[in-house]
Amino acid sequence: MNDNPSGSAATAPAARPSFAAMRVPGYRAHFMTYTLAMMADNIEHVISYWMVFQKFQSPALGGFAVVSHWLPFLLFSVAAGALADRFDPRRIIQVGMLLFMTASLGWGYFFITDTLQMWHAMVLLTIHGVAGVLWQTASQLLLHDIVEPRDLPSAVRLNASARYLGVLVGPAVGGLIMLTLGPSHGILLNVLFYLPLVLWLWKAPYGPRFRKGPAAIKRAVRGFADIAQTIRDIAGNRLIVSMTLLAGCTSFFIGGAYQAQMPGFAHDLGHGDPGVAYSMLLAADAAGALLAGVLLEGSGLLKSSPRTALVLAVLWCTALVGFAASASYPLALALLFVAGFLELSFSSMTQALVQLNAPGEIRGRVIGLFNMAALGMRAFSGITVGLMGAMIGVHWSLALSALVLMTVIGGLLMRFRVRPARV
Incomplete structure (x- = not known):
């Protein structure tokens, strides 16, 4: 279901309004909650990387942090897309947010109790990476339910801007949180920044139930075999x-x-x-x-x-x-x-x-x-x-x-x- 008030399809390449996707109420809610989640993602990087460096001072663990962030996208992006094709993308995103929150809570527990070990850090970094795969792919698919096709380039561009806004603002907010609350309590506060997206998606009128026309045929999720088939x-x-x-x-x-x-x-x-x-x-x-x-x-x-x-x-x-x-x-x-x-x-x-x-x-x-x-x-x-x-x-x-x-x-x-x- 699209809540774009313009129901008629544009037949000529007439000039589209500036920030076209922002004229859709559902997209405005998506943009704000997406930006908050992206900010929280970068806040967690700032606090966790700082604490891990202070405790272990391990270049190898720093390298693992980069690999664990991107390798899940290489291995599981197509599988995440297959899940979003077959199931409600809203729920896939919510699972991703819950994994992000689990990672922040885990960091907070180990920081407060001062029991963090290297393998704990590696597990939490991996959870964070998997959460990103579930979130990003399903979010991009959900845009097709929120805006009309003619406004999709606007929505994609604005989402990309939100990502850079999170990259720009997240470290600054993370540094401020560490200065005022300390890293242990700051990382727990960070959990709250993921909540708006989880709550909005709970009742947001998008996904398979709200789509018009015949339901698409649901293909089985086949893991790595889906990569070759999609190619x-x-x-x-x-x-x-x-x-x-x-x-x-x-x-x-x-x-x-x-x-x-x-x-x-x-x-x-x-x-x-x-x-x-x-x-x-x-x-x-x-x-x-x-x-x-x-x-x-x-x-x-x-x-x-x-x-x-x-x-x-x-x-x-x-x-x-x-x-x-x-x-x-x-x-x-x-x-x-x-x-x-x-x-x-x-x-x-x-x-x-x-x-x-x-x-x-x-x-x-x-x-x-x-x-x-x-x-x-x-x-x-x-x-x-x-x-x-x-x-x-x-x-x-x-x-x-x-x-x-x-x-x-x-x-x-x-x-x-x-x-x-x-x-």
């Missing part, structure tokens, strides 16, 4: 294939690995206190992404098409090469700002194109396959940028990774000549 199902759709490959390649070669190397970049740029410089570099990337979400929603620029997404990705690579080569701190800030703007632009466009063109009966699986590429492949970006950076330096590793990715995207532009499909 076969979309093999003939060049648009979905090209956008999924773009998402997977950008995550594999670069992903968010350069953000983990920001302390090194800040130190090499030699601008004032490395801690402050580091924070400003991260903020520039996130601020660029937020501006992209606001500007693109408000102006209606950059109509979605596969070619536009690929060109924007090439420009993103160019900005990162410039950042890696820059010896000027102000120029580095500016290039990261541009990179954040371009990343949100092409990633939200890519996701919207996949969601709009996915067959309805397997939409969850297709979204899961896209998430497997876009998020799961980030587990390997630590090798292309991080480990290679240990051998040749992070500046060279980032620049070379971006140049290789640019070449791959150029191949996609040549290989997938898809007629621009505006959405």
Whole structure:
């Protein structure tokens, strides 16, 4: 059931209103609760990572934290999509939120009792990673029930903006909570930030019960076999294939690995206190992404098409090469700002194109396959940028990774000549 007040389908590419998805009451509720949950996700990272570092000071455990966050997306995204196809996506999201809350409660218990052991931390980090898989894939599927297809690009872009808002605000709120309540009680307070999404979904009028038309045929959930079957199902759709490959390649070669190397970049740029410089570099990337979400929603620029997404990705690579080569701190800030703007632009466009063109009966699986590429492949970006950076330096590793990715995207532009499909 869509609660969009406009019941008639648009037959001409008339200008759509700014922030179109926000005009839907259900989406406004989704956006606010999603943003709170994303903020809580990042608050938990800030507090748990700090406490784990203080107790164990283990680089290996820090590496496990990154792997446990992204590897579940690689292994289970398609399975999570299959579950969302077969069952109510609202309940899948709620299970994810309950796992997030369990992780925060577990951290709180071990912090208060001072009984945290390394294996406890590894279990809690894994629970957190699995929660993210269930949440993200089902949330993307639920958007199709909340907004009309013509407003889906707006909803996807706004959700991406909410993610960056959580990344930007979460660490600040987490730091404030640690200063005022301390990490032990602060992580328990964090549980409450997940509750609004759980409660709203309890009665939200979306999901299979509220859909119009004949019910889709429910396919059995077959675990890893669904990955191969979904690949076969979309093999003939060049648009979905090209956008999924773009998402997977950008995550594999670069992903968010350069953000983990920001302390090194800040130190090499030699601008004032490395801690402050580091924070400003991260903020520039996130601020660029937020501006992209606001500007693109408000102006209606950059109509979605596969070619536009690929060109924007090439420009993103160019900005990162410039950042890696820059010896000027102000120029580095500016290039990261541009990179954040371009990343949100092409990633939200890519996701919207996949969601709009996915067959309805397997939409969850297709979204899961896209998430497997876009998020799961980030587990390997630590090798292309991080480990290679240990051998040749992070500046060279980032620049070379971006140049290789640019070449791959150029191949996609040549290989997938898809007629621009505006959405």
